[in-house]
Structures are given as C-alpha cells and as structure tokens.
Amino acid sequence: MLERYKTVRLQASAEIVIKKSRFIGYAKPVESEEEAALFIHEIKQLHKQATHNCSAYIVGERDQFQKASDDGEPSGTAGKPILEVIKHKGLKNVAVVVTRYFGGIMLGAGGLVRAYTDGAVAGIEAADEIVNVLHREVFVDVDYTWYGKLENVLHGKGTRVGGTDFTDRVTVRCLPEAPEADAFMTWITDLTQGQAIITEGENVYYIEGE
Structure with a gap:
C-alpha cells in the first residue's frame, strides 16, 4: 500500500460555458476500474441528451489502469486532455467525466482541448483535492493507573487517536503513520515499562491534516 x-x-461537479457550449465537469474517487466504469455510466445516464460525455480515469498504486474516451469528439481532443489533467495534478484513484451540451459554435481542435481541460479542472476542484496518508492501527491496553499519562503523552506527541474503550482496563486505538508504527510500539513499551498490552490492527488511510 502506498504511504500517501x-x-x-x-464526488462533485462544476459547470463552465465556452462559446455557448455547456461543459459540466464531474470527478469522483474510485477504488477500481469497475467503480470508475460504473460512475461514467451513471453520468451518461444522467445526461442522455448531452452531445458528448467524455471521460478518463487513473486507478492503481502504480497508475496501472488508465483509460480515456472522446465519446464522439475528434480523436485526442477530449479524453486525452482530461487524462492529462489527472496526471498533471498527480492524482490517483480518480475518475472524471466532462459532459458537453453543444451551443452551436464550433470550437476547433485546439478549442476543444482547452475546453475539456478546463472542464476537468473545474470538476476536480469542486471534488476537493486531498492527500490520503497510510496509518496503522495500534491498540494499547493499559491499567487505569497509566491512562492519564498515556493520554497526555499521545496528545503531546500529536498521535492520532481513533477512540478509547473503558472496561476493566483502558484500550486506546492509536493511529501512527504506518512507517512509524514499529518505533511507536517500542516507544509505548518503554513508556509503560512493558506493562501495556499492544496489538496491531489494520492499515487505514486518513486525510492529511484532518
């Protein structure tokens, strides 16, 4: 899994108008080619009367799944520009559709490239670019006598905490960034003089800064 x-x-959308043609850019996070294809199909169904529904997506840790469609526009004037926007922004696991309602004025090849580029940018900006950071669940089980100190040091260290369970003991769901998880567990062991019961959980993504 990628560290970030x-x-x-x-999923969000934004509309721009260029020489009376409406361009509606849609963007959505997707986890698979199937999810990307379904999203594109849904937008096409939503805009059955549109002149074109052009699209592109990039999926996979190594960007190994990529596809672009001009949907009837001249070859290379729509799908490829949309795909290039995704690449230029360094985005992964994203599908973008730009819907066009023709306004009666021809744009030419260069004009189409710019229009679909701008439509893709508008859709992506509406969908809000983020950075996903990989964290690892580390469950720290301690006696109540350690809880106050543990809570304070976690707060001071800035460690993300995903919840606390109070039973006969206290279990804190800590979420250090994945590359730091082993060092974090060693640190907790030292902090609690070996009295904490530490259990690793799953790797999960959280949005950077939130």
Missing part, C-alpha cells in the same frame, strides 16, 4: 497519495475527497 493524492486523490479527491468526494
């Missing part, structure tokens, strides 16, 4: 990658937060 850029994507978009949510």
